[in-house]
Amino acid sequence: PHGLYKQLVTIRATTTTIEILNDNRERVALHQRRYTGSRYVTNLGHMPPHHRHQHNANRFDGTKYRLWAGSIGEQTYAAIDHLLSSQIVEEQAYRSCMGILQCSKKYGNERLEAACAKAITMKSCTYSTITTILKNGQDKVFSFKADKPTPLHENLRGSEAYV
Structure with a gap:
């Protein structure tokens, strides 16, 4: 929660839950622990008012x-x-x-x-x-693509020339 910003808290983690305790050992948050999907949990009540306002305004x-x-x-x-x-x-x-x-x-x-x-x-x-x-206008630049294959020429050699 935003009210505990820069304060020392205790976190208890079990296989099923994450619990946050303040310095008086009072529970201030309890979340189910996630192992799959999005592992982050956002609780709007834990956000500062200006973050909540922005979140609600954007939708x-x-x-x-x-x-x-x-x-x-x-x-x-x-x-x-x-x-x-x-x-x-x-x-x-x-x-x-x-x-x-x-x-x-x-x-x-x-x-x-x-x-x-x-x-x-x-x-x-x-x-x-x-x-x-x-x-930079790079979306207007098209990559060069040869429409025709390179013509056969006496100076062109195949792979057999390098054996």
Whole structure:
């Protein structure tokens, strides 16, 4: 709980519960211990008022970010989904998701979609990568792909030349 910030507390952990005691040995929190899924438990009553206000004001969760990203395009959805899934606590990715999705207002959906596609190929679906791609116009640069195979030439040798 936020009221115990910077105070010494005692934590008792059993196989099924986590208990927090204040300096008078009074129980101030009791949580079920989790071994699977999201192992973090957030109790809104333990948050300071300004955090609670922000949490209530946003009302955004992973589902809403994914829906918003899906309305922009497949690549944006994939990048946001990867970003949300890569965090131990999904909430830690919310600001990055909001920043990435807000880029659609400045750069447009098509450019954001292209930037997310490039970030996915780079295996770096982060806010800084995607915004850098957009700022530098790298979403507009297409990788060179040879349409035709290299023609046979007398100076080209096969693998048998290296035996």
